[in-house]
Amino acid sequence: MPGVATTASSTSLLSQPYWYRHLPAGADVHRLDEGLFAVTGNAAVQEALAHPSIVAEHPLKASARAFGPNVLDADGPSHRAFRALLAPILSAGRIAEYKQSLMPGLIQELVGSITGVETHDFYNSFAHRVPYGIVCAILGIDVSLEDRFHELTRPLARLLDYPTQETDETHANVAELLRLIEGQRAAGTADGQSLLETIERTRDRKGILLTDREVRSTALLFFLAGTETSSAFITSLVYCVGRGVFGLDELCDDTVRDDYIEEVLRLYPPVQTIVRFASEDLTVQGVEVPRHSAVLASIAGANRDPRVFDHPDRFQTSRRGSVPFAVGAHACPGAMLAKTEFSLLIEEIVERCSDVVITRDHLGMESQSFSHPTDFSIEFRTRQKKRS
């Protein structure tokens, strides 16, 4: 077994992007400290995430303390009940509706605002607009409140990050967002089609035993996950387009575009680290993990495992085996919605831009839970219309 790091060094290790690279090669399960394990190889990560005794629920976990009982922090029947509530909102039929009626306007507006522009802060200025527009519409939030939701939600991302940042502000923001969500539901702004109303109908129809508080916490986490992960990934996506690994014209093809997005997801999964807990003494890849231990599964490490991906840091489409949306019972339920959004966005950028260029790059990366490149500038050059 590899050497044990001190607590201070494990905190500092986990604050680094690509922390898995600093662990000894040749092992997939690392004991960082008493009760703290890191899992890095592709097979080991998949084993840990699908392990029936490695669970999401822990009463002391930051998100459980901040949000109360919710879909992220539940397991077993309770988790299945939460997922059943979200299923109608994320069905193929609903996604086809969003693709037809909701996404195009938001994406055209965003691409219209970046075309011909060089920006030094794409993430904070532009990346959130489409995901917030989509998720606000799904939640039935009045469009005038989008900026307020963005302002309140972004600090909450740090609650789900490692190291976690938990402050009075984050707790106040949770309370305010829950109040706003409830206010919007009461105002009936979405003609009965809002997320909360859909969830409540599903709950009542299926006889699912969840309280109003649990439903509202789930709605808020759906909002946070749907907006901040996508904002982070859209930043990675345009960054890769700007790095010019593919010609823009190649991305006109649907299949090429989908493969391209899969490869960006492999290299830049927005959620790089997932924390779980051992509910009993168990082993992962033969390493003993005592009960109550925190188990940090590195999605980033799994996606760059050289035993699965030749030259893992190289951009190369048509690979198989990455797990950007995790695996097991807690795999991201919004994966199809997100991929649809990303594909339409690239399609529109290709349509309107002749070139997308990174004009400054300090190669920064930020966050474990909403990871994205930072400290770069990008220019979206306008495609000249062909003369008739």
Added chain:
Amino acid sequence: MESKIASLRNWLDDLHEEPFDIQDDTDLIQSGAVTSLQFVQMVIEIERLHGRKLDPGMITIESMRTLKAIDATVFQAA
């Protein structure tokens, strides 16, 4: 022999390079005495000091928030 709560206080002290004032009623999370992951790791230390498995109902945010609450819920409980 050192009491269990004193041992736990020492464990918490050892997490910090600089002296960190932890009173019986200090909120361990809000004061920054522990990070979110250390808060989880603390359960293992409490169980080790206690000498037996904690009843799952004992592990709640309120019962783990301060040394005083941990002592009352775990170490002094019958």
